[in-house]
Amino acid sequence: MxxxxxxxxxxxxxxxxxxxxxxxxxxxxxxxxxxxxxxxxxxxxxxxxxxxxxxxxxxxxxxxxxxxxxxxxxxxxxxxxxxxxxxxxxxxxxxxxxxxxxxxxxxxxxxxxxxxxxxSFEAPLLEAGLTLHHHELGTDVPVYRTSIPTAQAGPFHGPMVVSMRSFKPADAIRAVQITSRMPGVHGAPVHIGLPESIGIQDLDRPDYGSPVPVPAGELPVFWACGITxxxxxxxxxxxxxxxxxxxxxxxxxxxxxxxxxx
Missing domain, CATH: 3.40.1640.10 (PSTPO5379-like)
Structure with missing residues (x-):
């Protein structure tokens, strides 16, 4: 890809x-x-x-x-x-x-x-040796609506949307380190693990994109998404x-x- x-x-x-x-x-x-x-x-x-x-x-x-x-x-x-x-x-x-x-x-x-x-930050993640499962599968990244509210401005209001990529714990830490240096493309994740705590009930049913299974031993990592x-x-x-x-x-x-x- x-x-x-x-x-x-x-x-x-x-x-x-x-x-x-x-x-x-x-x-x-x-x-x-x-x-x-x-x-x-x-x-x-x-x-x-x-x-x-x-x-x-x-x-x-x-x-x-x-x-x-x-x-x-x-x-x-x-x-x-x-x-x-x-x-x-x-x-x-x-x-x-x-x-x-x-x-x-x-x-x-x-x-x-x-x-x-x-x-934009997927290339630096790949260069660091991290695996992106949606690339391996040839699918879209899974994206979800959350229960995290956005700050309203005029008529614009609604839930934050997030994209998800999963990693082994050590790789998740590395992904945080890499993306935190890139605030212009969403920066560090907004949430790691426990998807239900941000209103995501079923990772296998994304609101946008394609479902990508989370392998055993990996954590789902969620970044704020421009589909918001x-x-x-x-x-x-x-x-x-x-x-x-x-x-x-x-x-x-x-x-x-x-x-x-x-």
Missing amino acids: TNAGQSGYEARQLIRAGRHTGQTSGMAPGFVQANLAIIPAAQANDFLRFCVLNPKPCPLIGHSEPGDWRLPALGRDIDIRTDLPSYRVWRDGKIATETDDITSYWRDDLVAFLLGCSF PQAVVEAAGLEFCITHTPAHMLVTDLRIADLSVL
Whole structure:
């Protein structure tokens, strides 16, 4: 599932041309991937405040000007309307359709927000010798709604969403150490073990992504996830917005090392 040596620009060109239509985990290792939330300007300031109040699930790495589909600070020749493999169009808090091109839905009042994604720290975990079971299985990472509330901003409120990867205890400690240096892509986990204590009743039934069994002797480790805005949009009943389809990200030209802290 990895594409060693591939750049963010090369990944986007494949996606724009329709030559890559699946999930983006493993694409362009070392480059930052981003979750997407496109919000009408009337609610954009509230969404920006929501990101500031909830930096773990919503680490903001960039946003556009109203009506502008370009994001030059994040990568060469980005067109946010075409450069993700799949989008969700939402109306009144419900998914109206999924599509690989949102050009026909674009409006002059739309603001694109890009949030760091945990796919970005998978390459450093692999480089440290840790095993990622969803890579071995060729599936999406499992993602769950939790009972952890987010801080409300205007109409935006709802549960935190988390992604899960499991490790042996010593490897879980190493994963915490590695990801804690990357706050721009969710940083350290928000929870380890005991999924029921954060409202997850059955690990075999994720709300998004694919089920990935936790082997005996391993601990489930949960990171805040950039799908949180989709749960929030649903809770708020937002009249219109566009997001990425889970696991189908924007691959940027930013390097994960540029967002890391010592």
